Amino acid sequence: MGQTNEFSHRMAAKTIKLLDSSGNPIAGKKVELKQTNHKFLFGAGIFDMVELANKNVPSERMAFLEEQLDKFLDVFNFGTLPFYWGRFEPEKGKPQTKELKAAANWLKERNVAVKGHPLCWHTVTAPWLLDMSNEEILQAQFNRIERDVSDFKGLIDMWDVINEVVIMPIFDKYDNGITRIAKDLGRVGIVKEMFAKTRESNPDATLLINDFNTSINYEILIDGCLQAGVPIDAIGIQSHQHQGYWGREKLEEVLERFSHFGLPIHFTENTLTSGHVMPPQIEDLNDYQLSEWPSTQEFEERQAMEVEEMYSVLFKHPLVEAITAWSFSDDGAWLGAPAGFLRKDNSPKPAYHVLKKLIKQDWNTNVTTTTDENGTVLFEGFLGEHDLLCGDKKVSFQLDKEASTIQLVI
Amino acid sequence: MGQTNEFSHRMAAKTIKLLDSSGNPIAGKKVELKQTNHKFLFGAGIFDMVELANKNVPSERMAFLEEQLDKFLDVFNFGTLPFYWGRFEPEKGKPQTKELKAAANWLKERNVAVKGHPLCWHTVTAPWLLDMSNEEILQAQFNRIERDVSDFKGLIDMWDVINEVVIMPIFDKYDNGITRIAKDLGRVGIVKEMFAKTRESNPDATLLINDFNTSINYEILIDGCLQAGVPIDAIGIQSHQHQGYWGREKLEEVLERFSHFGLPIHFTENTLTSGHVMPPQIEDLNDYQLSEWPSTQEFEERQAMEVEEMYSVLFKHPLVEAITAWSFSDDGAWLGAPAGFLRKDNSPKPAYHVLKKLIKQDWNTNVTTTTDENGTVLFEGFLGEHDLLCGDKKVSFQLDKEASTIQLVI
Numbered sequence: 001m002g003q004t005n006e007f008s009h010r011m012a013a014k015t016i017k018l019l020d021s022s023g024n025p026i027a028g029k030k031v032e033l034k035q036t037n038h039k040f041l042f043g044a045g046i047f048d049m050v051e052l053a054n055k056n057v058p059s060e061r062m063a064f065l066e067e068q069l070d071k072f073l074d075v076f077n078f079g080t081l082p083f084y085w086g087r088f089e090p091e092k093g094k095p096q097t098k099e100l101k102a103a104a105n106w107l108k109e110r111n112v113a114v115k116g117h118p119l120c121w122h123t124v125t126a127p128w129l130l131d132m133s134n135e136e137i138l139q140a141q142f143n144r145i146e147r148d149v150s151d152f153k154g155l156i157d158m159w160d161v162i163n164e165v166v167i168m169p170i171f172d173k174y175d176n177g178i179t180r181i182a183k184d185l186g187r188v189g190i191v192k193e194m195f196a197k198t199r200e201s202n203p204d205a206t207l208l209i210n211d212f213n214t215s216i217n218y219e220i221l222i223d224g225c226l227q228a229g230v231p232i233d234a235i236g237i238q239s240h241q242h243q244g245y246w247g248r249e250k251l252e253e254v255l256e257r258f259s260h261f262g263l264p265i266h267f268t269e270n271t272l273t274s275g276h277v278m279p280p281q282i283e284d285l286n287d288y289q290l291s292e293w294p295s296t297q298e299f300e301e302r303q304a305m306e307v308e309e310m311y312s313v314l315f316k317h318p319l320v321e322a323i324t325a326w327s328f329s330d331d332g333a334w335l336g337a338p339a340g341f342l343r344k345d346n347s348p349k350p351a352y353h354v355l356k357k358l359i360k361q362d363w364n365t366n367v368t369t370t371t372d373e374n375g376t377v378l379f380e381g382f383l384g385e386h387d388l389l390c391g392d393k394k395v396s397f398q399l400d401k402e403a404s405t406i407q408l409v410i
Numbered sequence: 411m412g413q414t415n416e417f418s419h420r421m422a423a424k425t426i427k428l429l430d431s432s433g434n435p436i437a438g439k440k441v442e443l444k445q446t447n448h449k450f451l452f453g454a455g456i457f458d459m460v461e462l463a464n465k466n467v468p469s470e471r472m473a474f475l476e477e478q479l480d481k482f483l484d485v486f487n488f489g490t491l492p493f494y495w496g497r498f499e500p501e502k503g504k505p506q507t508k509e510l511k512a513a514a515n516w517l518k519e520r521n522v523a524v525k526g527h528p529l530c531w532h533t534v535t536a537p538w539l540l541d542m543s544n545e546e547i548l549q550a551q552f553n554r555i556e557r558d559v560s561d562f563k564g565l566i567d568m569w570d571v572i573n574e575v576v577i578m579p580i581f582d583k584y585d586n587g588i589t590r591i592a593k594d595l596g597r598v599g600i601v602k603e604m605f606a607k608t609r610e611s612n613p614d615a616t617l618l619i620n621d622f623n624t625s626i627n628y629e630i631l632i633d634g635c636l637q638a639g640v641p642i643d644a645i646g647i648q649s650h651q652h653q654g655y656w657g658r659e660k661l662e663e664v665l666e667r668f669s670h671f672g673l674p675i676h677f678t679e680n681t682l683t684s685g686h687v688m689p690p691q692i693e694d695l696n697d698y699q700l701s702e703w704p705s706t707q708e709f710e711e712r713q714a715m716e717v718e719e720m721y722s723v724l725f726k727h728p729l730v731e732a733i734t735a736w737s738f739s740d741d742g743a744w745l746g747a748p749a750g751f752l753r754k755d756n757s758p759k760p761a762y763h764v765l766k767k768l769i770k771q772d773w774n775t776n777v778t779t780t781t782d783e784n785g786t787v788l789f790e791g792f793l794g795e796h797d798l799l800c801g802d803k804k805v806s807f808q809l810d811k812e813a814s815t816i817q818l819v820i
Contacts, residue, residue, distance in 0.1 A: 166626065186670065187630055188637040216576065217626050220597055224634015227598040260596065 007363065009318040010040065013380040015405040016388065016397075018371055025375025026410065032389040035365040036396070039383035040315065041113060041322035042359055043078030044341075045269070048332060050081070053102040067346050068329055075341075075356045079107050080268075080324055081156070083116045084124035085144060092128045097151055104155045115324075116156045117268075118210065119145050120194045121163035122171045122178040129177025134184050137177040142197050149201035158206040160236060160268065162194045166213040166221060173284075188224045195230045210236030210268050214254050222261055235261065236268040240326065242278040242285055242337055245306040251313050259319050266322040267314060274303035274349055275338040285335060295330060295338035295349065304350035311358055365399070417773065419728040420450065423790040425815040426798065426807075428781055435785025436820065439800055443787075445775035446806070447795035450725065451523060451732035452769055453488030454751075455679070458742065460491070463512040477756050478739055485751075485766045489517050490678075490734055491566070493526045494534035495554060502538045507561055514565045525734075526566045527678075528620065529555050530604045531573035532581050532588040539587025544594050547587040552607050559611035568616040570646060570678065572604045576623040576631060583694075598634045605640045620646030620678050624664050632671060645671065646678040650736065652688040652695055652747055655716040661723050669729050676732040677724060684713040684759055685748040695745060705740060705748035705759065714760035721768055775809070 018026045051057045052065045072079075081103055082088070089095040104114050120141060129137045149159065164171075168190065169182040182190045191209060198207055209225065209232050211218050225232060235258055239246065246254075258265055274295040282288045314320045327333035329340040341352035365381030381399050388395050388408060395410045428436045461467045462475045482489075491513055492498070499505040514524050530551060539547045559569065574581075578600065579592040592600045601619060608617055619635065619642050621628050635642060645668055649656065656664075668675055684705040692698045724730045737743035739750040751762035775791030791809050798805050798818060805820045 166630070170626075183670075186633045186637070188633045192637060215627075216580075217630055220576070220627055220630045220634060223596045223598045224630060224637060227596070227602060227634060228637035228639075260593075 006316055007382070010315065010363070010382055011380055012383055012399050012401050013378065013404065014399060015376055015378045017405065017407045018375045018377070018388070018390065019407060019409050021409060023409075025373075026371055026390065027373045027375050029371050029390055031369060031371060031377055032387075033365055033367040033369070033377075033379055033381060034387050034389065035382055035384055035399075036387050037077050037111060037385035038359065038363075039400070040363075041078035041266075041324075042076050042355075043080060043113075043115070043322060043324035044072060044076050044328035045082075045117075045324065045326045046072065046079035046107070046328060047082045048329075049079065049103040049106060050096075050099055053106040054099050064331075064346065068331070068342060071342060071346070071348060071352070072328055073110055073112070075352070075359055076328075077111065078113045078115070078322060078324065080115045080117050080160075081107075083118065083148065084121070085126045086124040088148075089126055089144070092126070095148070097148070101152070101155065104152060108155060113158065114156045115158040115160065115208075116148070116152065118160040118163035119148070119198060120161065120178060120190070122168050122176050122182065123164070125176050125178050130175065132177065134181050138181050138185075138193070141178070141181070141194070145194065145197045146201050149198055149205070153202050153205075157202065157204060159198055159202075159208065160210045161198045161207050162191055163210045164212060165191055165209065166211055166215075166217045187221055188228055188230075191221070191225050192228055192230050195225075195232065199231050206233045207231065208234045208236040208266060208268065210238065212238035212240065212269075214258075219257055219260075222258075226261060232263060234264040234266050234321065236266050238269040239267055240269060240271040240285060240334075241306075242271055242273060242288070242335065242339070243280055243282065244277045245272060245302075245310070248309060248313055251310060255313075255317050255320070259317075263319070264321040265317070265319045266324070267320065268322070268324050269326040270310070270323055271326050271334070271337065271339045272303050272306045272310065272351070273337045273339045274300040274351065278337075288335060290336060293336050293338055295343055299338075300349045300351065304354045307351040308354045308358065311355060315358075315363065416726055417792070420725065420773070420792055421790055422793055422809050422811050423788065423814065424809060425786055425788045427815065427817045428785045428787070428798070428800065429817060429819050431819060433819075435783075436781055436800065437783045437785050439781050441779060441781060441787055442797075442799040443775055443777040443779070443789055443791060444797050444799065445792055445794055445809075446797055447487055447521060448769065448773075449793035449810075450773075451488035451676075451734075452486050452765075453490060453523075453525070453732060453734035454482060454486050454738035455492075455527075455734065455736045456482060456489035456517070456738060457492045458739075459489065459513040459516060460506075460509055463516040464509050474741075474756065478741070478752060481752060481756070481758060481762070482738055483520055483522070485762070485769055486738075487521065488523045488525070488732060488734065490525045490527050490570075491517075493528065493558065494531070495536045496534040498558075499536055499554070502536070505558070507558070511562070511565065514562060518565060523568065524566045525568040525570065525618075526558070526562065528570040528573035529558070529608060530571065530588060530600070532578050532586050532592065533574070535586050535588050540585065542587065544591050548591050548595075548603070551588070551591070551604070555604065555607045556611050559608055559615070563612045563615075567612065567614060568618070569608055569612075570618050570620045571608045572601055573620045574622060575601055575619065576621055576625075576627045597631055598638055598640075601631070601635050602638055602640050605635075605642065609641050616643045617641060618644045618646040618676060618678065620648065622648035622650065622679075624668075629667055629670075632668075636671060642673060644674040644676050644731065646676050648679040649677055650679060650681040650695060650744075651716075652681055652683060652698070652745065652749070653690055653692065654687045655682060655712075655720070658719060658723055661720060665723075665727050665730070669727075673729070674731040675727070675729045676734070677730065678732070678734050679736040680720070680733055681736050681744070681747065681749045682713050682716045682720065682761070683747045683749045684710040684761065688747075698745060700746060703746050703748055705753055709748075710759045710761065714764045717761040718764045718768065721765060725768075725773060 327339040329342040333339045737749040739752040743749045
């Protein structure tokens with residue numbers, strides 16, 4: 001604590017009046033105020049959750065995943081689950097709704113907020129769209145959104161509605177149904193349609209647009225969408241840094257440009273590896289195929305420093321509300337990169353400890369004080385869920401920016 | 411003629427029934443059909459017009475300009491006049507309305523369509539905006555549009571409403587009032603405001619957005635504007651090729667991308683020089699300063715070939731409706747480049763003859779035929795104004811795609 005100025009947008013001061021069950025002030029008692037959850041979303045892609053929650057892996061693997069998930073739950077409060085259409089519904093009409101519900105429920109029960117990713121994307125989309133007319137593809141995409149967003153309402157209330165729209169209509173690696181309809185509708189047109197359908201299916205959900213392109217293209221796209229009335233709740237920025245850490249300067253430059261809209265910003269897919277850097281001439285990261293991409297001690301130290309700096313820059317920025325590390329573990333990480341906070345054997349890297357310290361100590365409320373004669377304490381803490389402990393009693397409350405005084409009965 | 415397929419979108423077939431003043435068919439008579447003007451706009455920047463029409467130069471210079479203008483009128487039917495705010499109204503409240511009206515009138519009397527350029531741009535804008543608040547700048551810009559577009563209604567019904575919006579909010583060469591309000595409004599926002607005000611001031615005018623940036627940025631900007639309901643009538647594309655001719659492939663690629671909107675396309679500022687090519691490392695063309703940039707015989711031949719190919723590609727494309735050569739003459743050409751169709755001494759370059767042949771011969775109606783016993787002739791010609799000559803009599807008519815039969819009294 002103490003960094004009040006730097007993080008004032010993440011904090012609130014609150015006067016608590018503590019009463020016993022008869023309504024009498026609890027005066028002159030020692031109380032502890034401990035944060036149990038952050039308002040800020042510290043997340044990770046947690047795709048293995050689907051296997052785990054559905055218990056459809058060998059027991060040894062289950063134990064391994066459980067250990068992994070325990071380490072995840074020790075630090076993070078937010079998880080992204082995969083809704084890639086081509087995997088979610090490989091056969092038309094047979095979506096993996098049950099499996100994904102089990103995963104989302106598992107996380108919800110453990111107080112982890114969940115985001116679904118993505119509803120509309122040209123990559124890993126349903127192959128059976130290719131047999132349809134463009135009109136039928138659009139209708140199938142609408143139906144998919146309506147079905148899945150409705151099915152998961154209450155369980156998943158945050159969606160990456162549409163992914164990588166800048167390249168979507170000109171994506172030419174292979175033919176796919178979504179690029180076809182993006183050509184028809186135009187970029188702003190397809191964003192508008194997909195957001196309208198998602199909003200209709202879950203009026204209270206937080207809806208994101210998401211892209212790896214952080215150039216002026218994406219700025220103008222968002223500008224156009226907002227002027228066209230598209231209800232974007234948050235701007236998603238991918239930051240896969242396999243080719244080297246962006247550094248503070250680029251980070252601040254990107255934040256500056258995307259702050260103009262005044263909308264919340266989510267770093268939706270962040271990668272910082274603990275391995276060698278991918279050569280700069282690789283244009284599509286998917287083209288870089290290695291039999292092994294080792295995590296080394298030297299690079300683990302570098303990763304830890306980068307994690308510390310990057311998370312600090314983002315946590316300091318008033319519009320950033322979420323950071324998702326794309327790979328929580330090197331086990332099964334995208335492109336085989338050593339991009340996780342855990343090694344393949346589940347042992348934590350230095351970056352894990354660094355991030356845990358930031359989230360659980362440096363940016364965490366942990367106050368011990370004594371109530372005055374009226375039973376009140378004044379304290380300042382980080383926004384989110386808290387426990388107040390007094391003797392062997394405990395009461396939970398939310399620290400927010402709303403009222404400056406609250407009354408708690410313990 | 412004869413290239414019916416290639417240019418069918420530029421042509422119409424028409425049956426003319428020719429009657430005498432008593433209403434009797436003129437049978438078995440020889441008639442000539444001659445095109446007097448193109449529907450297609452073949453234009454040039456014709457800024458010297460202001461001096462000429464206002465007769466405020468020495469008589470020798472007047473004679474020189476008149477000779478230049480005669481050569482312009484021999485080939486072109488469309489002129490762009492300068493409305494750069496900083497020159498049009500260098501002192502607040504003293505616009506050069508009278509001078510520009512004289513120029514526009516001079517052109518109108520000679521059947522030359524006129525476009526005003528530009529209403530809103532961050533370069534050469536009024537310096538006195540710098541003393542104002544952003545709210546006042548926006549109001550001044552609105553007032554400027556309302557005043558000038560209203561003043562010139564009927565005389566100028568085509569406007570480059572806003573110029574170079576992709577760079578506008580991030581233009582950092584020097585502070586200026588328009589960049590300031592572009593930062594506030596955002597790109598789509600400022601386009602929307604300027605178009606709304608222009609449309610309000612002249613509901614029937616043809617309104618263009620214009621840019622030198624032909625990248626995806628501009629595509630997304632237009633996409634966003636259209637989705638936001640901005641009434642863009644035509645897409646303006648600059649093509650200053652001081653650093654070398656784009657070539658057929660790039661031209662067709664640009665046409666393909668900007669055709670998706672289905673809107674008319676104007677090549678608003680075209681430059682093909684008859685001198686050496688500007689080095690590729692120059693990023694802002696304005697940074698290239700030479701004491702002399704000569705027109706040479708070798709490069710004049712190259713220019714002529716480029717003009718022939720480029721105009722042919724554009725004339726062939728159904729959505730292109732106008733091409734404006736930015737410099738008609740080397741005399742006073744932008745950047746001192748030998749970018750004109752005339753040399754500094756007013757002598758025509760090969761490109762002039764090539765273009766004149768295309769416009770006045772190859773793409774021109776010139777039919778001699780004989781009326782049948784009912785006084786009718788069937789002919790095919792290029793869209794635009796025509797004369798029908800029969801003996802010593804003449805009647806003018808418009809060749810359009812509307813009715814297939816018209817009746818003319820001679």
